[in-house]
Amino acid sequence: MSTSTFFYITPNSSTSTFKNLLSSHHPIKTQPTSFLPQHLLKTHVPNRKRFNLATASTPTVLESPPKSSFRDKPPKDINVLVVGSTGYIGNFVVKELVNRGFNVIAVCREKSGIRGKNNKDDTLNMFNGANVCFSDVTRLQILEKSLENLGVSIDVVVSCLASRSGGVKDSWKIDYEATKNSLLAGKNFGAKHFVLLSAICVQKPLLEFQRAKLKFEAELVEEAEKDDSFSYSIVRPTAFFKSLGGQVELVKDGKPYVMFGDGKLCACKPISEPDLASFIADCVLKPDMVNKILPIGGPGKALTPLEQGEMLFKLAGKKPNFIKVPIEIMDFVIGILDFLVNIFPSLEDVAEFGKIGRYYAAESMLVYDPETNQYSDEETPSYGNDTLEDFFKKVLEEGMAGQELGEQTIF
Numbered sequence: 001m002s003t004s005t006f007f008y009i010t011p012n013s014s015t016s017t018f019k020n021l022l023s024s025h026h027p028i029k030t031q032p033t034s035f036l037p038q039h040l041l042k043t044h045v046p047n048r049k050r051f052n053l054a055t056a057s058t059p060t061v062l063e064s065p066p067k068s069s070f071r072d073k074p075p076k077d078i079n080v081l082v083v084g085s086t087g088y089i090g091n092f093v094v095k096e097l098v099n100r101g102f103n104v105i106a107v108c109r110e111k112s113g114i115r116g117k118n119n120k121d122d123t124l125n126m127f128n129g130a131n132v133c134f135s136d137v138t139r140l141q142i143l144e145k146s147l148e149n150l151g152v153s154i155d156v157v158v159s160c161l162a163s164r165s166g167g168v169k170d171s172w173k174i175d176y177e178a179t180k181n182s183l184l185a186g187k188n189f190g191a192k193h194f195v196l197l198s199a200i201c202v203q204k205p206l207l208e209f210q211r212a213k214l215k216f217e218a219e220l221v222e223e224a225e226k227d228d229s230f231s232y233s234i235v236r237p238t239a240f241f242k243s244l245g246g247q248v249e250l251v252k253d254g255k256p257y258v259m260f261g262d263g264k265l266c267a268c269k270p271i272s273e274p275d276l277a278s279f280i281a282d283c284v285l286k287p288d289m290v291n292k293i294l295p296i297g298g299p300g301k302a303l304t305p306l307e308q309g310e311m312l313f314k315l316a317g318k319k320p321n322f323i324k325v326p327i328e329i330m331d332f333v334i335g336i337l338d339f340l341v342n343i344f345p346s347l348e349d350v351a352e353f354g355k356i357g358r359y360y361a362a363e364s365m366l367v368y369d370p371e372t373n374q375y376s377d378e379e380t381p382s383y384g385n386d387t388l389e390d391f392f393k394k395v396l397e398e399g400m401a402g403q404e405l406g407e408q409t410i411f
């Protein structure tokens with residue numbers, strides 16, 4: 001049985017003390033008094049106004065700057081706030097940080113997961129060993145109130161937030177605004193380091209979610225430039241396994257493998273959720289990952305869709321059978337959608353989804369050199385042990401459970 005303490009706070013909670021929270025009408029699984037070590041419970045929660053650095057026009061100086069960095073403390077005394085904790089990567093990040101002994105506060109929605117399929121209890125069960133804080137990252141005041149109610153300071157914020165749809169407005173709302181809220185709220189409660197899960201594709205931004213991510217990245221870097229005591233790690237991973245597993249079961253059932261062009265238009269170094277979570281957790285303490293943009297892929301060489309398809313047919317014991325779709329078909333469809341958006345603005349997201357599909361069909365998820373317009377396998381660092389081949393084998397045996405794509409089934 002777990003010895004962890006579950007404690008959660010709702011966004012509407014109007015109380016600010018642990019005692020009051022205990023008597024809230026929401027069920028609490030175990031005694032929250034052991035939620036955090038005693039010395040952290042006593043930690044002064046900084047005055048929000050005084051610490052509102054990111055919105056201040058001139059940098060504000062901390063009244064009593066910390067003599068030692070949170071990096072000098074043992075993990076059990078380091079409070080890590082994780083936003084986007086219920087996502088494909090976020091939930092592995094929470095588990096990895098818990099395993100490493102950090103004091104993890106996972107910020108969640110009351111209904112989380114794809115199409116809100118998880119209720120509060122599902123979320124609490126998922127995050128064994130972490131402290132769950134139900135709040136709303138899209139509303140700064142509510143998020144700050146939730147953190148105030150926790151009554152503790154934050155050392156590090158890890159953001160795995162992402163728009164679940166990739167739609168235009170939602171991308172700006174989540175990949176930029178909600179992530180910015182997490183930075184502002186985190187800093188106001190003492191955070192000295194921010195780990196951002198971004199994406200390698202922002203190197204060549206053609207899509208709205210990439211522009212939203214880049215805007216936040218730039219503001220995060222700016223924040224560290226004007227505040228010496230604050231740092232960041234921006235993690236830009238290549239493709240996730242879930243984005244490459246969509247055809248495994250089709251091939252197993254004898255269907256052809258569909259790819260664009262000759263199947264060599266793009267390549268990636270896929271990385272698994274546990275490996276990426278481990279890399280992100282490294283960013284919390286490792287000094288050599290501080291104030292850096294970190295592109296990262298999984299083990300082995302980069303793989304094109306053709307190579308992925310060949311691997312899949314071999315593993316499935318089937319004769320290779322490819323359908324090659326000219327990429328121009330996508331350009332034609334996108335052209336029509338772009339035209340229609342001028343007449344029917346409500347089609348904005350449909351047109352954007354077309355562009356996202358086109359982008360992933362033709363652009364590599366590798367380190368990009370804008371001067372030569374080339375992607376490089378060699379320049380893209382590798383991390384971890386999980387291979388795409390092992391992932392394909394697993395899906396062939398067990399199916400795609402846990403690897404579902406987001407709401408628009410694009411990524």
Ligand SMILES: NC(=O)c1ccc[n+]([C@@H]2O[C@H](COP(=O)([O-])OP(=O)(O)OC[C@H]3O[C@@H](n4cnc5c(N)ncnc54)[C@H](OP(=O)(O)O)[C@@H]3O)[C@@H](O)[C@H]2O)c1
Nearest residue numbers: 084085086087088089109112113161162199238239240243
């Ligand atoms: N797919 C790929 O191959 C790939 C490759 C490289 C990088 N990336 C990047 O990796 C990042 C994470 O991807 P992922 O697949 O882990 O994302 P995901 O599974 O879609 O998770 C998104 C997280 O953001 C939260 N979120 C979304 N909308 C919200 C809202 N309105 N209010 C509160 N929370 C909200 C979700 O909470 P709920 O559970 O409550 O919805 C969830 O925790 C993204 O930035 C993506 O661009 C992806």
